[in-house]
Amino acid sequence: xxxxxxxxxxxxxxxxxxxxxxxxxxPISEETRRRVRRSVAALGYHPNAGxxxxxxxxxxxxxxxxxxxxxxxxxVMMEIAVSVTTAARRHGYDVLLVTNDEGPAGVRRVxxxxxxxxxILMDVELGDKxxxxxxxxxxxxxxxxxxxxxxxxxxxxxxxxxxxxxxADDLADLGHRDVAFIGYEPGVYARHAGYAERTLxxxxxxxxxxxxxxxxxxxxxxxxxxxGTLARILADRPETTGFVVQxxxxxxxxxxxxxxxxxxxxxxxxxxxxxxxxxxxxxxxxLTSVSGSAQELxxxxxxxxxxxxxAAQRQEQPVDERVLLPPVLTxxxxxxxxxxxxxxxxxxx
DNA sequence: TTGTGCGACACCACGACAGA
DNA sequence: TCTGTCGTGGTGTCGCACAA
Numbered sequence: 598x599x600x601x602x603x604x605x606x607x608x609x610x611x612x613x614x615x616x617x618x619x620x621x622x623x624p625i626s627e628e629t630r631r632r633v634r635r636s637v638a639a640l641g642y643h644p645n646a647g648x649x650x651x652x653x654x655x656x657x658x659x660x661x662x663x664x665x666x667x668x669x670x671x672x673v674m675m676e677i678a679v680s681v682t683t684a685a686r687r688h689g690y691d692v693l694l695v696t697n698d699e700g701p702a703g704v705r706r707v708x709x710x711x712x713x714x715x716x717i718l719m720d721v722e723l724g725d726k727x728x729x730x731x732x733x734x735x736x737x738x739x740x741x742x743x744x745x746x747x748x749x750x751x752x753x754x755x756x757x758x759x760x761x762x763x764x765a766d767d768l769a770d771l772g773h774r775d776v777a778f779i780g781y782e783p784g785v786y787a788r789h790a791g792y793a794e795r796t797l798x799x800x801x802x803x804x805x806x807x808x809x810x811x812x813x814x815x816x817x818x819x820x821x822x823x824x825g826t827l828a829r830i831l832a833d834r835p836e837t838t839g840f841v842v843q844x845x846x847x848x849x850x851x852x853x854x855x856x857x858x859x860x861x862x863x864x865x866x867x868x869x870x871x872x873x874x875x876x877x878x879x880x881x882x883x884l885t886s887v888s889g890s891a892q893e894l895x896x897x898x899x900x901x902x903x904x905x906x907x908a909a910q911r912q913e914q915p916v917d918e919r920v921l922l923p924p925v926l927t928x929x930x931x932x933x934x935x936x937x938x939x940x941x942x943x944x945x946x
Numbered sequence: 947t948t949g950t951g952c953g954a955c956a957c958c959a960c961g962a963c964a965g966a
Numbered sequence: 967t968c969t970g971t972c973g974t975g976g977t978g979t980c981g982c983a984c985a986a
Contacts, residue, residue, distance in 0.1 A: 600976060611952045616978055623979095624949060648976030651957050711958095 599640035607636035619644070650711075659685050659902060660693045660713035662704060662727070664720035670845045673873060673891050674719065677741065680895025681717060688903050690714075701730035708734035715902050717741065721752075723789040737905040737915065739898045742791050751901040751918040755889035757792050760924035761799030763887045764841040764869045767926055769807035771867060772935035773839030776804065776811045777830045779823075779851065781844045783815040796843055796871060810834065818846030820853075827854050838935050843871040852880060852931075863933035874927060882930035889924050897922070 605612040610629060617623040618633040625633075636642075650656040661681050663674060682692045693713055695703060697720070704727045708716055716731060721742025731738040732749050740752045768776050778800050780786070785793045797813055804811045812834055816826040826847070830837055840855075842848050848870055852862055860866040862882060870877055870884040877886035897920055905915035 601978095602976080612977080613953075613979075614951055617951085620978075623951090626950065629950080645976050648957095649978080651959090651975085652977035652979085654957065654978095 598645075599642040600645065601642070603640055604633065604636045604642050607640060608632045655714050655906075656712065657690050658693050658713045659690050659899070660695050660707045660716045662695045662697055662707075662716060662718045664697045672876075673845075676873070676891040677719065677895045680892040681899055684896045684899035685902075688899065690899075701726045705730045705734055708736035708738075714906055715739070717898050717902060721754075721791055723791050723794060737902060737909055739901045739905070741894055741898050743795070743919070743921075744791065747917065747919060749917060751905060751915070753894060753897040753901060753918075753920040753922070754791070755894065756921040756923055757795035758799030758802075759921075760871055760887045760889070761796040761801070761841075762803035763924055763926045764871060765800050765803035765807060765809060765811075767869055767885065767887075767928075767932065768839035768841070768867060769804075769809055771839070771932060773867060774808075774810060774935065775834050775837045776809050776839035776841065777834070777837050778811060778813040779826060779830075779840060779842045779844060779847055780813060780815045782817050782822075786815060793843065800841060809839075812837070816844050816847045818844045818850075820850045823847045823850035824854055827851065827858075831858075838866050839932075840866060840868045841871065842868060845870075845872050845876060848872065848876070848880060848884065852882075862931050867932035867935070869932055877927070877929060880931070885927065885929045885932040887924050887926050889922050893922055 601612045601615050605615045608615065610633060614625060614629065615633050618625050618630050619637075646657070659681070661678060663678055678694065685692050693707075695707055697703070699706070704716065704718070707713055708731060715737035717739045718727060718731065719741045721728070721740045721744050723745045725744045728740070728744045728746070728750065738750050740747065740750055741754060743752050743754045765776070778797065780797060781790070781793050801811070801813070812830055814826045814830055816822055840851065842851060848868075851868065855862055855866050855868070862868050868884060870886045872884070872886055872888060873891065874886060874888050877884035877888070901918050901920070904918070908915040
């Protein structure tokens with residue numbers, strides 16, 4: 598394996614000159630640069646990551662703490678992870694994927710071991726125990742999600758409250774008066790996941806403002822779970838015609854149950870899904886959706902991290918940024934004007 | 947004064963070795 | 967056996983020298 602000294606010998610310069618050619622931190626004549634680059638290519642040289650970390654006191658690695666649980670929608674998480682990795686590479690950083698099974702102890706271990714220059718935390722809960730651990734470790738950290746107390750950290754998230762409000766507005770604008778919010782499984786609310794609670798709060802506030810009668814029902818997302826949830830909604834409020842669904846796994850079962858229960862979408866019931874566009878387009882009928890860009894979320898998180906690392910390098914206090922990405926409502930075929938009478942409505946259970 | 951290149955040294959964890 | 971010291975790895979960067 599070629600070292601910087603081999604390249605220097607091959608090019609007839611000192612190793613410091615090779616280093617300056619590679620990192621561009623000092624002007625080097627075009628002729629010398631050309632010679633060094635030729636030697637780098639000829640020897641197949643790549644800087645030794647360990648030595649580089651030792652000398653620069655930076656590993657050029659960002660740890661990405663990814664939730665891998667049964668109640669997360671994996672495609673969205675993967676989309677964010679890919680976006681973080683791509684954006685990090687543009688800055689010369691690699692990404693270390695860390696699963697969340699160690700909790701705060703795992704975050705502390707990664708943050709204090711020098712394994713990574715910074716930590717990006719996904720799936721942040723309101724009172725997330727990992728946040729104080731990160732703060733205490735003194736590492737640069739960016740949260741994808743908004744905790745109760747984001748002091749000393751940068752955060753980026755979708756504006757879930759606005760997404761909830763948009764979905765309520767859409768159904769209200771279409772004339773629906775009785776609507777139901779089908780949420781995630783109860784465990785998600787029990788652990789105070791910020792995205793779930795903020796969406797619900799935004800929906801609730803706007804629904805009240807628009808004079809909607811509404812129900813919120815957590816839902817397991819299985820066919821049986823969705824059937825039970827829908828049955829309870831229609832038992833409590835049979836006149837319900839508008840449905841907002843946040844649990845991605847419940848969407849398919851819900852459409853099917855409404856159809857078989859004599860409430861075809863959109864003729865007799867409207868469904869607005871809080872989900873990625875790609876998923877909304879896969880269903881039949883294609884779903885009216887409120888979505889945010891997972892790619893943008895990852896990109897902004899990395900930009901925030903780079904800005905924090907640069908500030909720390911200059912021995913300045915990093916700025917705690919807080920960015921909420923606005924949601925976009927896309928009208929498709931699953932929502933329509935209220936007023937159609939349910940035909941042959943049956944008990945979905 | 948500016949541009950360019952070089953030597954020296956620090957970085958840090960770990961193993962090898964010497965001395966108590 | 968324990969403790970302390972030194973050398974090792976490859977890279978990044980500072981300070982200096984030199985030429986134009």
